[in-house]
Structures are given as C-alpha cells and as structure tokens.
Amino acid sequence: VISWRKGPIVPESKTKRAIKAVLSSAVWVLDRGADLARAGRGPQSKAVVLLYHDVADSEVAAFERHVSFLRRRYDVLPLAELHTSASGSRPRVSLTFDDALASFGSNAISVLAQHSTPATLFVPSGLIAASEPGYMTPDAVKALPPYIEVGSHSRLHRRLSTLDDAELGSEVAGSKVELEEMLGRPVSSFAFPFGDTNARVEQHTAASGYDRTYSVRPGTVTQQRHGVPRTTLEPSESLFELRLKADGAYRWMGVLMAARRRFLGHNV
Numbered sequence: 016v017i018s019w020r021k022g023p024i025v026p027e028s029k030t031k032r033a034i035k036a037v038l039s040s041a042v043w044v045l046d047r048g049a050d051l052a053r054a055g056r057g058p059q060s061k062a063v064v065l066l067y068h069d070v071a072d073s074e075v076a077a078f079e080r081h082v083s084f085l086r087r088r089y090d091v092l093p094l095a096e097l098h099t100s101a102s103g104s105r106p107r108v109s110l111t112f113d114d115a116l117a118s119f120g121s122n123a124i125s126v127l128a129q130h131s132t133p134a135t136l137f138v139p140s141g142l143i144a145a146s147e148p149g150y151m152t153p154d155a156v157k158a159l160p161p162y163i164e165v166g167s168h169s170r171l172h173r174r175l176s177t178l179d180d181a182e183l184g185s186e187v188a189g190s191k192v193e194l195e196e197m198l199g200r201p202v203s204s205f206a207f208p209f210g211d212t213n214a215r216v217e218q219h220t221a222a223s224g225y226d227r228t229y230s231v232r233p234g235t236v237t238q239q240r241h242g243v244p245r246t247t248l249e250p251s252e253s254l255f256e257l258r259l260k261a262d263g264a265y266r267w268m269g270v271l272m273a274a275r276r277r278f279l280g281h282n283v
C-alpha cells in the first residue's frame with residue numbers, strides 16, 4: 016500500500032502564517048527601498064517559482080482569484096522559460112503543482128485554461144501508474160494540454176536521502192523512463208519529494224538526464240538550474256500573501272532553511 020499522506024494535511028497555524036507575512040512585508044518594503052535607490056534605472060524584476068499542491072472543490076474560486084491577480088501584475092511564464100527570460104519591467108513567476116492530485120485535473124486545470132496560464136505538474140509516476148486513489152489517472156495525465164509541462168516527482172514519493180542506490184535509481188531514473196513512456200515525450204525537470212535531497216541524490220538526478228531540479232525552499236530564481244527555489248502556498252492564502260510570495264519576499268525563510276540544514280545536517 017502506497018500512502019504517504021496519512022489523513023488531511025494539517026494547515027499551518029494562523030499565528031505562524033501571520034508572523035511570516037509580517038516579516039516578509041518588511042523584506043518587501045526593503046526591496047522597494049532598493050528599487051528607489053536605483054532611481055531612473057527602474058525596478059529590478061525578480062523571478063519566482065510558486066508551488067501549489069491541492070486545489071480543493073471549496074478553493075476553486077480562491078485559486079481563480081490567485082491566477083487572475085498573477086496574470087494582471089506578473090509575466091506568468093512556462094517554467095523552462097523562467098530560467099532564460101530577461102529581467103523586464105514586470106516581475107516574473109511560474110506556477111508549479113506537486114503530486115498530480117485528482118484535484119489538479121478536476122479543479123486547477125480549468126482555471127489555468129480559462130486564463131491561458133502555463134504551469135508545470137510534478138508527477139509521482141509510480142503512484143499514477145498504479146491508479147492510486149486521490150491521484151490523477153494515467154489517462155488524465157496523458158490528456159494534459161501542451162501548456163502544462165509534466166516533470167517528475169519520483170515514482171513513489173519517498174524520502175530520497177534515505178534510499179540505497181538501487182532504490183534511488185528506480186525513483187529517479189525509473190520515473191523519467193516511466194513518464195516518458197506514458198507521455199511519449201521527453202521529461203527534463205524533477206522536483207524532490209518533501210524537498211528532501213543531498214549530494215548523492217543530486218548526482219542521481221544529474222546522471223539521469225534531468226536538466227532542471229526543484230526544491231521546496233522559498234527564494235528567487237537565478238541562473239542556477241539545480242535545487243531551484245520554490246515558494247509553497249495554498250489557494251486559501253490572501254492576495255496580500257500571494258503578492259509577497261510572488262515578489263520573493265519570503266526568501267529569508269529559504270536562507271533559514273539552508274542554514275538549518277548546514278547546522279543540523281538535516282534535509283529540508
């Protein structure tokens with residue numbers, strides 16, 4: 016039985032969320048100060064990858080508000096283009112969705128289509144191939160429109176740093192083969208389940224031919240194509256939080272997470 020998600024996800028407490036939003040507002044204000052200091056040369060636009068999981072039936076309207084807000088204020092780009100796009104006057108974002116939950120097919124995709132918005136779906140190929148309940152079906156993944164990039168999210172959504180080489184090969188290289196056979200096209204991006212990774216896992220992803228790999232640490236996108244930061248959010252979050260996140264103001268959290276990892280030897 017493959018079930019990594021036992022019971023509902025416990026939402027982050029309101030207090031914790033509010034504290035993070037206040038600290039991020041301070042970063043946002045400092046960023047605007049820096050923009051002013053560059054007077055005349057215009058603001059330096061940032062690039063940010065946002066990460067959603069579930070879009071529950073009750074969250075479709077909220078998610079639609081997110082997408083329409085992003086379309087008005089940002090250049091919403093396909094993920095691969097975010098790395099090559101030039102810094103323009105508008106900030107740039109890409110949308111990603113992890114886990115290929117059934118709600119992506121039933122709820123998220125129609126909103127994305129309505130707003131002609133590209134996105135990347137990171138798919139745990141083994142869970143999909145096994146038609147696990149709660150996930151998209153293989154047919155639904157195959158039927159995704161061309162503006163939805165499919166990336167790998169391993170096969171079975173295990174903590175990759177805990178696996179031996181054979182298991183790691185199956186989860187990383189095996190997932191690429193499985194997805195490419197399912198879709199009939201190349202798969203070149205990989206998102207680490209739980210953001211869990213280390214040097215050995217990264218060797219496996221590079222050796223398996225993935226061009227780009229994605230973490231779950233908030234931050235802004237640079238030239239770097241491996242361990243690319245992503246900022247997690249939920250459709251229920253306010254447009255205020257969405258804006259702070261899409262402007263990269265939560266990147267201080269990524270710095271803390273990286274420091275904790277170095278200090279404790281933990282994987283984030």
Ligand SMILES: [Zn+2]
Pocket residue numbers: 113114168172208209
């Ligand atoms: Zn995941």
